[in-house]
Amino acid sequence: MPLPAETLTRTTTLVRHNLLLVRREPGPILSRMILPLVFLTLLRPLYTAAQGPAAGTEQAVVGTVVTFSLLALSISGSAILTERLARTWDRLRASAAHPAELFTGKAVPAFLALLTQQALILGFAGAFLGLRPQHYGLLAAVLLSWSVTLLGLGTLLGVLARSAGELSAAYDIGGMLLSSLGGALVPLSVLPHWVNVVAPISPGYWAAHGLRASLAGDTAATVTTCAILLAAGVVCALAAALRLRGRGSRLVAL
Template identity: 70%
Template sequence: MSPRESAFRTGALVRHNLLLMLREPGPLLSRMILPLAFVTLLRPLYVAAQGRTAGTEQAVVGTVVTFSLLALSIAGSTILTERLGRTWDRLRGAPVHPAEVLVGKAVPVFAALLAQQLVIVGFGVGALGLRVPHPLLLLGVLLSWSCALLGLGALLGVLVRSMGELSAAYDIGGMLLSSLGGALVPLAVLPSWVAAAAPISPGYWAVRGLQGALAGDARSVAVACGVLVCVALVCDSLASVRLRGRSGRLVSL
């Protein structure tokens, strides 16, 4: 197997999975459009309570984290659809390496998750006056957070048994993780036990990283990115173990 042949097959798988995603664009479009309406309506509340600059930052950060967690449906459904369609055996028998299938599934989902966040941040900059003095720090957090979301979505996809269960998991889990992480309401005004428990939520580290990036705090960004990458690795490892138990070979997201 030459690297060129492998790259050709991987590219074909990426295009195939991207086409499947675009054939039913409803979920993707809703995850892109709804956050823009949400942040527009939410911002005046934060501005009134925290001032123009801090309020705008809180509104954008909270929207990015909350709606990206709800977008776990995009990652989870990629695996669950294969499971429900019982196509794992055909994937195992296909003349492709598991790593090629892995990349072919992961790239379109990762691109969708990152695009959603960039759309929200771009809207914040262009329409709401959000200031991003350190774009590279912000990009680092968004990439790390997208990796964590990819891992969480993959884990959901191998654990749940139906689309209904997946919907409940990302709706309930997404809101809990974002709320516990201080995305919607600052931790300073929540009960002390919430602030103590907040670090167990990946959303907390996403909020901390995004706020650190906007403030130019490289140390906070580095810590948050490190935690998010660890979350991604742990979730992907657990998903891989689960799939090996089902199919005996890694062909997952």
């Protein structure tokens, strides 16, 4: 087993390296930061006209956070897939680096990007749209838990996908589907009954539920939601690790 000091040094190096890669190509990250603000600004009047100023603003903010954070699965998924396509992941695994160090090196920049995106949306809503959370601590807990879920799910997609096109389809279609089923864009109360039945299988449902609970200051509902989101993230991360261990990270021949 590597010594703790050696592990910390290698992990820190990998994190810095991956942050540098993000800085060199900031376009994808910037688009995930700017587009949600445009979407929220343009769509909020529709929600407020239908639901009233307070409820409409909350629906618009929750829908924007959940939808665009799911679309941002590309941040963590692409980080893994790019290494696999370049065959560098296998070389890194064959070196002295431990698999946990490799995952951490990829996870930290993606986790920071996901948190920044969500904080930017909520900060914008608070500064310009009048959003006033009842409990900022509960809101932060939901954002952290949801980011863990997104990180685990994005990592799993990056491990399973065989090409950039396949990954793109997964997070575009999957992101919109999970967001819609979760009641983020449209309240579940106005959707067909079958959507309400299947909604809890979507991580987007729990993210939206947790955001609404934290904005209202509901501690019990927030804690329950955070536990579910964290469990989902851990399950996805373990599935990704087992996939790499059991079958390797090499692409299946098309």
